[in-house]
Amino acid sequence: MRRFAALIDSLIYTRSRNAKLAAISTYLRETPDPDRGWALAALTDSLDFPAVKSSTIRNLAGTRIDPELFRLSRHHVGDTAETVALIWPEAPDREQSDPTVDEVVQALSSTTRATAPDIVASLLDSMDSNSRYALLKLAVGGMRVGVSARLAKTAFAQAFAVPLDDVEELWHALDPPYVALFRWAEEGGKRPDLSTTPFFRPFMLSHPFEGDSLDLGAYAVEWKWDGIRVQAVHLGGETRLYSRGGDDISAAFPDVVEAFDRAGVIDGELLVRGTDQGGEAASFNALQKRLGRKTVSKKMRQEFPAFVRVYDLLIDGEDDLRLLPWHERRQRLEAFVPTLNRDHFDLSAVIDVDDFAALETMRAGARDAAIEGVMLKRRESPYLAGRVTGHWYKWKRDPLNADCVMMYAQRGNGRRASFYSDYTFGCWTEDGELLPVGKAYSGFTDEELKWLDRFVRQNTLNRFGPVREVAKSLVLEVAFDSIHDSKRHKSGLAMRFPRIHRIRKDKPAEEADRIATLRGMIS
Amino acid sequence: MAKAKHWIEPHPQGVYVRPADIWIDPSGAKQHAVVTHGHADHARGGHGEVWATPETLAIMGLRYGTDAGTPVAYGEGFERGGVRFSLHSAGHVLGSAQVLMEYQGERVVVTGDFKRRPDPTCAPFEPVPCDIFITEATFGLPVFRHPPIAGEIAKIFARLETEPDSSILIGAYALGKAQRVIAELRRAGWDKPIYLHGAQVRMCELYEELGVSLGELRLVMDTPKEEMRGQIIICPPSALIDKWSRRLPSPVTAMASGWMRVRGRARQRGVEIPLVISDHADWDELTGTIRELAPKETWITHGSEDGLLRWCELHQIRARALAMIGREDGDDG
Numbered sequence: 013m014r015r016f017a018a019l020i021d022s023l024i025y026t027r028s029r030n031a032k033l034a035a036i037s038t039y040l041r042e043t044p045d046p047d048r049g050w051a052l053a054a055l056t057d058s059l060d061f062p063a064v065k066s067s068t069i070r071n072l073a074g075t076r077i078d079p080e081l082f083r084l085s086r087h088h089v090g091d092t093a094e095t096v097a098l099i100w101p102e103a104p105d106r107e108q109s110d111p112t113v114d115e116v117v118q119a120l121s122s123t124t125r126a127t128a129p130d131i132v133a134s135l136l137d138s139m140d141s142n143s144r145y146a147l148l149k150l151a152v153g154g155m156r157v158g159v160s161a162r163l164a165k166t167a168f169a170q171a172f173a174v175p176l177d178d179v180e181e182l183w184h185a186l187d188p189p190y191v192a193l194f195r196w197a198e199e200g201g202k203r204p205d206l207s208t209t210p211f212f213r214p215f216m217l218s219h220p221f222e223g224d225s226l227d228l229g230a231y232a233v234e235w236k237w238d239g240i241r242v243q244a245v246h247l248g249g250e251t252r253l254y255s256r257g258g259d260d261i262s263a264a265f266p267d268v269v270e271a272f273d274r275a276g277v278i279d280g281e282l283l284v285r286g287t288d289q290g291g292e293a294a295s296f297n298a299l300q301k302r303l304g305r306k307t308v309s310k311k312m313r314q315e316f317p318a319f320v321r322v323y324d325l326l327i328d329g330e331d332d333l334r335l336l337p338w339h340e341r342r343q344r345l346e347a348f349v350p351t352l353n354r355d356h357f358d359l360s361a362v363i364d365v366d367d368f369a370a371l372e373t374m375r376a377g378a379r380d381a382a383i384e385g386v387m388l389k390r391r392e393s394p395y396l397a398g399r400v401t402g403h404w405y406k407w408k409r410d411p412l413n414a415d416c417v418m419m420y421a422q423r424g425n426g427r428r429a430s431f432y433s434d435y436t437f438g439c440w441t442e443d444g445e446l447l448p449v450g451k452a453y454s455g456f457t458d459e460e461l462k463w464l465d466r467f468v469r470q471n472t473l474n475r476f477g478p479v480r481e482v483a484k485s486l487v488l489e490v491a492f493d494s495i496h497d498s499k500r501h502k503s504g505l506a507m508r509f510p511r512i513h514r515i516r517k518d519k520p521a522e523e524a525d526r527i528a529t530l531r532g533m534i535s
Numbered sequence: 536m537a538k539a540k541h542w543i544e545p546h547p548q549g550v551y552v553r554p555a556d557i558w559i560d561p562s563g564a565k566q567h568a569v570v571t572h573g574h575a576d577h578a579r580g581g582h583g584e585v586w587a588t589p590e591t592l593a594i595m596g597l598r599y600g601t602d603a604g605t606p607v608a609y610g611e612g613f614e615r616g617g618v619r620f621s622l623h624s625a626g627h628v629l630g631s632a633q634v635l636m637e638y639q640g641e642r643v644v645v646t647g648d649f650k651r652r653p654d655p656t657c658a659p660f661e662p663v664p665c666d667i668f669i670t671e672a673t674f675g676l677p678v679f680r681h682p683p684i685a686g687e688i689a690k691i692f693a694r695l696e697t698e699p700d701s702s703i704l705i706g707a708y709a710l711g712k713a714q715r716v717i718a719e720l721r722r723a724g725w726d727k728p729i730y731l732h733g734a735q736v737r738m739c740e741l742y743e744e745l746g747v748s749l750g751e752l753r754l755v756m757d758t759p760k761e762e763m764r765g766q767i768i769i770c771p772p773s774a775l776i777d778k779w780s781r782r783l784p785s786p787v788t789a790m791a792s793g794w795m796r797v798r799g800r801a802r803q804r805g806v807e808i809p810l811v812i813s814d815h816a817d818w819d820e821l822t823g824t825i826r827e828l829a830p831k832e833t834w835i836t837h838g839s840e841d842g843l844l845r846w847c848e849l850h851q852i853r854a855r856a857l858a859m860i861g862r863e864d865g866d867d868g
Binding site: 026091 | 808
């Protein structure tokens with residue numbers, strides 16, 4: 013574990029992408045199987061130990077240290093795993109050992125909820141502080157070492173001088189600790205045959221459009237839908253639904269999975285039809301009711317029926333279409349989608365628009381609940397893994413804005429552990445009461461964060477654990493993509509993607525917006 | 536016996552000793568002040584009359600242009616308004632002192648800031664038995680345990696070995712931390728010149744004048760860029776990410792502070808080599824000192840007072856937090 017812990021720490025403290033790549037590559041080359049495979053899985057959050065939760069380690073800490081001291085420390089450090097790693101008492105006479113990553117993984121995966129505390133405790137007892145940190149991050153997931161899956165794959169490709177595209181594809185088809193992947197990369201063997209296995213293919217991603225104009229002869233236009241990006245795969249008689257990050261979300265959407273019965277791989281937006289929406293796609297709010305569920309009731313399926321609005325076809329039967337230009341794939345797609353179950357699949361239309369000026373007007377006017385903006389796709393582009401410049405652009409409609417008053421602030425996590433960086437803000441009712449309408453923790457610069465942090469500390473009225481109530485004097489201009497009805501909040505409103513747009517030091521709090529004004533923005 | 540609560544008054548801006556009309560480490564200008572050490576959050580300029588160690592007076596002279604004041608050496612003292620004041624080494628930085636006050640049979644100690652670890656640049660902490668122990672608690676949480684300093688210094692040499700062409704830039708507070716890091720580098724065998732940011736020079740010179748030898752020091756400004764490859768440079772923490780650091784060849788940033796124990800803190804500052812080196816007592820030193828002195832009461836001036844307060848409660852030690860202002864958990868940890 014010490015070698016792995018050293019890798020984790022070097023990634024934490026390195027900002028340079030090249031240095032991160034070098035650190036991972038070196039580790040992968042110098043570490044034997046299966047440790048390096050487990051490490052790779054841990055870095056990309058592909059390991060799951062259901063018996064060990066964040067609460068397991070928090071409770072465990074409570075057996076060795078006063079819970080109040082732990083709570084105070086946790087607030088200071090901003091991260092449960094790190095707090096436990098730092099606070100865990102070391103018996104001075106105890107000899108520290110250095111178990112392999114494999115030994116740790118085997119121990120963690122063979123535990124039940126009942127045995128987990130003892131097993132984790134004895135591992136913690138055997139390690140130094142850095143290894144404890146690595147162990148706990150490994151156990152509960154969420155490494156947060158600034159390594160994306162893409163970066164880890166790039167490091168793998170670099171370590172063994174193999175093509176990144178091959179790594180991308182094989183990665184998702186193999187399970188940790190990826191022994192076959194290492195063997196192939198190291199010994200130059202034959203690529204494992206995957207033609208009949210259902211697995212995730214990396215998505216083609218877009219860049220934000222920042223130009224003034226674009227040649228619509230070269231680029232096709234589609235609506236950008238406000239759902240979640242999914243890939244539906246039906247190969248070898250099995251069907252899977254994958255989310256943006258490649259997670260298998262089949263269990264949450266059995267209606268969609270059961271309905272997809274033609275061999276192929278499609279790319280589209282998962283949406284739900286709201287009961288009120290008369291068959292149209294409902295807002296993201298409605299979709300949220302179905303997200304993150306391990307199982308889904310019949311009632312859920314009926315009330316919030318899910319469907320995929322399809323916009324690309326990666327594999328049609330046995331043909332891999334990804335190297336074909338967009339317009340050829342589109343033709344195949346238009347033939348493919350009508351053969352699918354209409355309740356659960358429809359085609360995302362290509363928008364016919366004369367020129368760029370007309371497109372601008374159309375985008376600005378689009379306030380359909382399920383539309384986020386438009387997509388611009390180069391007609392000649394193949395389907396490329398990842399975010400490659402010059403092919404796909406997203407052009408979101410302009411955000412809505414409201415002037416709100418800061419009400420509460422909470423400390424952030426990780427890098428922001430010492431800053432009050434999460435703000436709850438509200439707007440006025442007709443009776444002059446301030447009600448919370450949202451919470452934001454982004455949109456400001458580092459300088460502004462420092463200023464806001466100071467404001468919170470100097471204007472604290474009350475402390476509730478990690479939360480501070482502040483004097484209702486600071487106006488924040490909040491930008492958000494849309495706003496919806498919500499039963500969860502007293503104001504009856506919920507914002508989507510709220511972020512701090514500007515700090516309005518100049519504006520008196522009484523002049524902030526009213527709830528009624530925000531209500532008028534509901535799409 | 537007098538009850539301290541009648542003659543010692545904790546105020547947000549400092550501890551006030553009523554019978555003597557003296558403030559200890561006041562955060563604003565006062566007529567009479569005892570200053571424990573030279574850090575800016577304890578030593579302010581503009582007081583009428585100041586008592587401090589000769590070293591602290593010299594440091595204040597450097598910072599505020601006037602070293603007027605009554606020097607009081609360790610173990611010595613003076614009397615005023617029936618209160619006997621004496622100063623005792625705190626082990627924090629050069630000249631740092633604890634203040635012992637005796638009044639009508641009661642003994643009260645104010646630590647200022649202190650540490651228990653050995654430090655080649657200042658005298659070691661002297662445990663002073665007392666009835667009331669008024670302590671700092673900068674690192675008053677059990678996550679703060681400072682590792683042995685040799686291992687931290689070794690991180691610098693390890694990096695120079697893997698990246699011999701880089702220059703290691705260590706952010707260290709100008710008073711105390713910088714000199715301690717230099718002295719520890721020397722002790723570990725680094726005998727090449729050590730390079731300084733301009734803001735570090737005068738304090739290092741003062742340390743030398745006061746008898747702390749730091750070896751050969753050079754100014755970054757006077758040195759051609761290429762000559763600083765493979766060298767160690769000391770600068771104020773604020774300069775780590777300043778334009779100033781661009782004059783160095785392939786700089787790797789390090790920072791010497793007790794806060795570096797928390798990864799988020801190091802990341803926040805973009806630090807590549809966190810050096811957990813502190814001039815404050817860590818959790819074990821704080822709690823160990825309270826146990827050792829076994830005062831009747833412990834008062835906590837600043838830092839993570841909630842944590843230390845809780846520990847006292849768990850160990851049935853009478854304690855209270857004083858909520859001092861202006862003591863910041865800044866760069867001097």
